[in-house]
Structures are given as structure tokens and as C-alpha cells.
Amino acid sequence: PRGKEEEEKEELKFVGDFSFLGTANNFVHPVKVLMCSNSLDFTGAPLHQYEIAVKLAEQGMIKPIVLCVSDGPLRQAYEQQGIEVIVRDNPLEHIYQRDAYDAAIRSFSEEIKSYQVDAIYANTLENFFVVDAARAIGIPVVWNVHESEPWQTYFNRFGSEIAARALECFRFPYKVIFVADATRDRYLPLNSHHNFTVIHNGLDLSRLDKSENADSTRKSLGVAASDVVILVLGTVCERKGQQDLVKALFDLPEKWHNRIKCFVVGDRPSIYSNQLAGLVSELPKELQEKVTIVPETSETAKYYQAADIFVCTSRVESFPRVILEAMAYDLPIITTPVFGIREQVKPGINGLFYTPDRPDELATALNTLLEDESLRDLLAGNAKYVLDSLNTFEEMTQAYAEIFCEAYLSSQ
Template structure:
């Protein structure tokens, strides 16, 4: 496998020299005025971008606001379209391409980059196994900088599956991870540390909040009921079944408790059946996907995230922004977002009893909730804003482009 420097030197020498015409039909010096901010293609092959897509939207909106040329490229399935299409009204160019298995997949990427060239092709994937050679197609098209963000940790035990990740990284100049322990998981599976940089996730602060009374009316909740809320896809990794298992324990102390579960997914029926079987269906509200999910956080006393694993959970960051204490699991990502004992509580994953104890403590102590909520809000503002994430990501772009230019100059 070529090293990052080998790939960058070879490709830079072939397309970036001032005396060489690029595949776009013009020299590198002609393509971009000296002071113009680097342009970027943000791309994902995901069938359900979800939090990864929100990350991409934050980058796209920040960069478009700065005056960069930004293209949001995606496989035009229903989930991606619902998430990304509105960005077209905010100065972001949209590029819809076929499914990665489509024979025209690579050609469509190449065509788009030829007609709308960018300085940076920034690919977003979960673990990298689903890359489908998007980075390679961009590299063959002569994009000066290839960057890839991995949004999930490497927890796959089958060593045979590592090869796909290493192959996908061959054309990549720099790998971004979204948390430190996530990065460590890729170092352990063989990705060279010098190829990676960690840029924690960030989200935009809320621009609108309905307030506690209005949010509770929207959900049909009483003004004095204890309310716990979680937001996320109903998938195995999010650990909702452990939360439902904790509800009977909580109802002993808080008989009018309501646990609000915001999100959709293939496990919804199973989770509803679990709540019925435990006799707690009256206390668990499945409200489905909600475009106003961040506003609904105002209805809650505590936010809970019972995940089995994460990369860096946007839902926890949004809860901190909304002024909620967070009860999460001590897993990659969440353990870096939540300061245990300061902005919330961390418990072992897969332990309903421990989850119930932590939620019981916060529901019982309003003063503790307020202190942790204030600490979480401050932590969000210092570490996890979208503009901070965008700024640090742009620094990665600049570094890769500078190294490429230096390689040409040698």
C-alpha cells in the first residue's frame, strides 16, 4: 500500500505543477485565485446518513457562509434526500449520484468533478468498509486533496474485514476521526497514526426553543411529570432495549414517569413489544422521527443515551446545548462528550440497573440537574460547536493542500 506521502507526491507531480494541465482543462494556478478559500466536495455513499449527514450539513453551511464553493454529493435515496435537499436553498450545490453498485457510479463522480472542480474531496463513512471507492474515483479525477472522515469506531473482530478499510484508504491523504478513543481503535487495527487527526464533532446552537410548557403540550405531557428523553435511530447500537428494561425500576420511585423515545428504525416494533411485555407501555412514548426533535428536548428533565457504541454522539451534544444533564454509557465517543459527575453520569453499557440508578439520582435532585446542565452547556460552547469543527476541519484541508504544493516545489 502506498503511504500518504508517496501518494500525495506522485499525484501532485502529475497534476499540480504550474506547467502541467490538469484533467479539468486548466492549470492549478488558473483554477483558483491565490486568496480564494479552497472549494470542497462533501460526499457520502450512506443509505441513511443520519448523524453523519448532520455533520456534513454543518460543514456545508459553515463553508458556504464563508463564501467557499461547496458541493454536497450523495446517493439520492429517500433518507439522504430528506436530509440534504434543503441545503440547496443555503448556497450549497447538490450533486446526486447513483448507488455505489451502479456501473456509472465512478463515471458520474468523475463527470461532476470535471464540470465542477473542487480543491478537496471530503468523504464521510461509518467505518470505511462501505467506501465503495468514492475516494479512488476522486483521486483518479485529479482532486488535489482527498480527506476521509470515519464516524464510527472499529469494533469488528473479524480481521479479514480490515483489508477493505486499508484498500479504501490508499487514495486518501488524511483520515479524520471524531473522537480520541475512536482514533485509537483504528490505530489498533493497523492505520498509521500519522495518517490520522482527531476533530471532535460539533453542532450548531439551537436557533429556536419552544420552552418547557410548549414542548410538553406538544407531547401531551403534564407540567409536573418526570420526563426522560432520548433521540436516535432505533438500531442495536443505540441500546434502547436497555433503557426500556430500566423503566420498571424507575417507576417504583416515579410512578408518573414518561420516557420519550424520538426516532425511527427497524427495532421499533420489537421495542414496543418489549414495553408491553414489561407492563410499562403507558410510560414509554415512541414518537417517531421528528423534525422538531431539538425543540422537544425542552420537555425533558434528563437526556439519556444508552448506546452500545458511538463515534461522537451528536444527540448528546444537542442535549448539552439545550441545557440538559446527560446520562450516557461509558463507551467511545460518549465518554469524551460527557464529563462524568460534572455534566452528567456515565454508566457501563448494557446495564439497565446502572442506567436506572443514574436516572433516579438526577430525577430526584433538581439542584444537581441544574448544576450539570450548566456545566454541559459550557462544555458544549467550549468544545463542540459547529464553527469550531468546521474551522479545525478546514485546517486539515489547508495542511494537505500545503503538503501537496510543497511536494511539487521540491
Template sequence: MRVLLLSWEYPPLMVGGLGRHVYALSRALAAADHEVTVVTRAPGGTPSTTAERDGGLTIVRVPEDALLTPGGEHAPFAAALAVNHALTRAALKVARSAAFDVVHAHDWLVAHSAVTVREQVGIPLVTTVHATEAGRHQGWLPGDLSRSIHSVECWLANQSDRVVVCSHYMRWEVHQALHAPAERIHVIPNGAEPDQWAAEADRIGRARVRFAGHGPLLGFAGRLVYEKGVQDLIAALPTLRAQHPGLRLVIAGDGPYAGELRQQTDALHLRDAVSFAGFLDGDLAATMAATDAMVVPSRYEPFGMVAIEASAAGAPVAAAATGGLKEIVEPGRTGMTFRPGEPEGLGRAVSRLLADRSAAAWMVRTAQRMVADRYSWAAIANRTVEQYARARRDPRPDGMAERLALPEGNLLFT
């Protein structure tokens, strides 16, 4: 099958888990002998469109149009529209150069490009919804920017012949918030290849020396935004440190909430106990393996890929029982769970892992078997191709998108 993938991010341009997902999926599809072309943004300063080929995989990187976009609250929306101008031109040129079977869009940021390709080239559109604007705000649309993003998400979902989501929770959310027909929403989880998360012993040792000191080590990995719940992990640290002397925390990642988290750390006199490590890139697997527990304190989490990756790396996992995480972490079997937004419960779950190392090691082994059985990218690629084929056999009925209507209020679900 010949597949055109559209994505806002792709290595080396990485913002969160979406880029890792598209990278792994595209390579798994190509490894299964499908012809895959990814059209994505080029790094800043790139003067012209570039293309690179690796077997059955082609990456087309497109520089942004030199458009003046406003700052302030609406900057992300304006920037997305500006980039879509460039992505659309490149995607149409690619789509018309060969007989593609399907276009696969990833989230609202490439919606205009994807829908234009569907309409102009006449190939089915499959969309993966990685998260929704309403979900990121616990069911609310707090302002005009959120309502604008939500409107594009609804439009894209209802223009798509198939919608793919990463968990049963997200299937409910996309149907509830975006009004996509339930029969066209299909669950395909994210994945992780165990071999790619198996770090060498000396690298694990170096990570331990760098971050742990002489006590236990906790870890967090992800984008630093409010909904990831890092503030709850930091709030739990004083009590945890009293119970487990010398305990430290390493925070891998960056994002717009980093300043507030640093201020919270200082206010709790934890500066020497918390390392803001930024993006660890090639050292992430070793750092995860070096921890005594990886904590996933999300208040909103469509899937929870970091729980899969941490398990594959060999770290015990304590995760909030929310969203897709509830479908991954089975309490007492593949990790420990706690109610989102509750530092006390987080502390109890983490303390259980730190206090009973043999039980934690058993959970790690059980979780690693789960990852190998359920979340290989080869299996995920095969299931995705099945949805491509169904989209070709059963396209969206004409007029389905006309059902779209924005909500009258700001609350979509609770």
C-alpha cells in the same frame, strides 16, 4: 480554499448523525469564505442531477443509477456500489470544472467516488471516519457483509492523505482496526451551535404536554439500532417507574431495530409509558428541553453528538461511559454516566438526576458552557481547514495503501 465534499446523506436525506455533521460543516466552511460543493444522493424519484447554490455553498444531488441490486444480507453493499457509479460521474464532472484544493469523503459509502477523484484529478483526499464496521459489532466482523465493508474502510483510510475522527477513542479504533498510520489520524470533534438548540418556551410546553403526562419524562434520540442500547433503557423502566411514579419515555428516531424495541415494550407492559415518536425534525430541540433527563445508552458510540445537542438544549444527560461519550460527559459535572449494557447502572444514574433537580440544573449549566467553549462549528471548520492544508503540503507517500491486508480472523479488537 475550494472544497469538494462527498456524502451519502445530506438533508433532506437523513439516516443518522452523519448527515447533520456534513450539513453543519459545509455551512460553517462556506460562512468562513471557503467555496464548498457537496455531492450527494438525490431523493428517490428525482429524474436528473440538480444543483442549488446558497452563497459559497453548492449542493449537487445525484439520482441513483437504475441498476438491479440483490436483496438479502448483501443489499447495503450492492446498493452503495451502485450509487457510487452515479456519484463518481457527478464528482468528476464537478472536480474538473474548477480548481479544487481537496476532496473530503465521509465514511466508506462514498469511498470509490472519493478515491477516483483523488487519482483522476490529482487533489489530496481527506476522509472523516464517523464509525467502523468492527466498532459497530464490538470488535467483530460477524460475516461476509461486515468483512466486505471493513475491506472498503481499510482501503479508503489508507488511500487518504489525512483521516479525521471525532474522538481520541476513535483515533485508537481507526489505527487498530483499519491500520491507518497513527500520524495521519487527527481528532476534530463534532459540534453543536447552542442558538440552534434553544427552543421557545411555548414549544417546550407543547412537547411536555404531548409526551410527559403528569410524571417525569425521559428522552432518547437517535437511530434505532442495537448498538444504540435503547433496549437497556427500556429494561430499566419498570424499576425507574416504581421509584418515580408516572415516569414516561419518548423515543425520537427510527431504524431497523424498532420492531424489537416495540415488542420489548409490550412484553414489559410499558405500552402506555413509552412513545415511539419517529423523526421529530423541528420539534427535537423542544422535546429534549422538555425532558427531565436525556439518556444516551449506547453500547458503541464513536462520539455522542446527541449528548452535546441535549446539553445545548438544556436537558440533563445520563450517558453510557463508552467511546467518545467518555470524553464529553464528566460524571457529576456535565451529566451522569453508567457502564454500557447495564440497565441497573443506567437506572441509578437517571434516578440521581430525577431525585436531585438542583444538582441536575447545575450540571446543565456546566454542560452548556462546555458546548459553547469547545464545540462551535466555526472552530471545527477552522480545524478542518488546517487538515486540508496539511494534506496539500504532506500528501500520502506512494505505496502506503499497499500495506492493506484483511484479518485472518473475525475479531479485530476488544
């Protein structure tokens, strides 16, 4: 049997190790992290990564380098914060066979090695190849999954051999971080290595622009004082289902036709966008003039500030930033109850639910809030309390910091 002194030494070593892991603030030097983004647009997952990178770099917890296979406006935002951004071609471009994939991963992993990082962060399922490259060179990797689409078919567009390899990649990270319990639950069959965890998104309230008041923003957008403003915000696409709103307007009682104003913010050219515009053109003339489709913009604050009701029409969504933002701007919410949205919105407390692809239900919910201003005010008034009950931005970034430090230490 071991002596008491040996046992005490072992205990001290154990406690020492875990106190080091337990608080990232105690870490002696920043962990150098290669942060691989799926895009450099001002959209959900890339913005989430940006905010984490900037905050943890400010706190001296990590030294981020950003890598992405496409350029975009977030690049300038990173560089203004003194964070290096590398934009390179996608190593999987035109690759559908396993042998070509393996060769591309070998080459890409050597490139990653040259950056001499302590850990790697892969953002979204799109970056599964980053996880594979990290494994090849023994650098610990953290994979942040934002998608709630079915894993069984998500990677099929890469061909069966590469799709099968992508699913194997769930075994490799130090942690696979999901942003909602519902999404993690959907992916549980892939948790063979018990490395799944959930960190709910938190919103950086200090970055919200509330400089203008509602009256001035409404005026600048050409909204009449008596109009009830309905806002849908997010990339116009089939997954986000904005056509539900336009279809719901057909079922809205006529008395509201000249008393509402709808903004659909986040348009980009696509077949779905063309169909949306086509639907608007079929509305009664009076209603057509009440619907404005706005291209993608980083200046979303004025639309939130001008709004009276926020609508989310998504079919698939994990823990959307726009719902958190709508709460932060004290808006009542009408939304589909898909995946992590159920973890954000409490029906009858700060919002109402409707079934995706049921514009008749959406019309009923809209009519309820249009008719009942006191209910609208109640849901709006509860928004801040529901937001306060969710993960804060500080809690979220601290959780990521600790995982980065643990991942680095796991390889030492």
C-alpha cells in the same frame, strides 16, 4: 556552502508557504470541494457535513458540490442554500469481486473528474470507494470517519477482496479525520502513512431552536406539570440500544410509575423497533401509557425543551451530536461511557454513566436523579460549562477549512 542571501530566500519561501497554509482565511479563491455524504437524512454524520458545507460556503472558503448515493430531506436544505446536490446510484451495487470493483472505480473516477473539483471530502467509512476513486485520478481527498466499530470486520459485507482494499484506502487521503480521540486510537494500526488527525465535533448553537418555553412544549406534548420527562433521541436500532431504557423501567420503584413520561424519539421500521414496541407492551399498564415512541423527525427541539433527563443508551458511538445538543439544552445526562462519549460527559459533573446492556444500572441511575432533584439541577447547571470547554463550532469549521486548503495546495 550556500550564501546568506540564498538562505534568507529559502527561509522566506518556507515562511510564505506555511502562512498560506496556516490560515484558510488568507486563501484567494474558494476551494471547489466535492462533498460525498453517506446519506441525506437529518442524522448525525450527514448533518455534520451539511453544517460544515454551509458555513464554509458562506465564508467563501469552499465551493461545495454534494454527492450522495441516496436521496433524502437534506437535499432540499442544501439546495435552499444554493448548493448543488448530485444523487446517483451506488457504484458498488451488487459488486463483490475485485475485478468488477476495479472497473466500477475506474468508471466512477472518470465521472468525478468531470466535476473539475480541487479536493474531495468523503464522509464516513461507507464512502471508502470515493477515497479510492480520488486516488485513481490524483485529486486530494479528506476522509471523515465517524464510526467506532472494529475496523477488522467493518467492511466484511463487501467480500474479502473488497474489504482488504477498503483497509488499504486509509493510506490515500491527505488526512483521515476522526471525531474523537478514542476512535482514532482504535484505528491506529491503519495509520501507516501518519495522516490521522482528530477534530472534535462542535455544535452550531445558532441553529438551536429555543423559541418556545418548556411549559408550552410540555403542554403541546401532553405532559403534566409534575411529570419528570426522560428523553432518548436517535435512530432506533440495535447499535443505539434503546431497549435498555424500557427494560430499566421494569426495575423502577412503583412510586415513579405515574410520575414520569418517556419519549423515545427516532423510530424507523425494523426488527429492533418491533422488539422495542413488544417490550413496551409488556410493561405494567400504568407505565405503558407513560412511554411514547416517536418516528424520526427533524423537529427535535420541542423534545429537548420538554425534557428533564437525557438518556443515551448507545453501544457504539464516536462523538454523538445528541449529547452536545442535550448539554446545549441544559439537561443532566445518563449515558453509556463508550468511545468519545467519555470525552464529552464528565461523570458526577454533568452526567452519570451506566454499562451498556445493564438496564439494572440504568434503573439505579434514573432512580438517583428522580429522587435527588438537587443533583439533577447540579448536573443540568454544569452542562453549559462542560459544553463551553469542548470544541466550538467556529473552531471545528476553521480546522476543516484549513485542511481543505492544505489538501488542495498539497497537489499543486
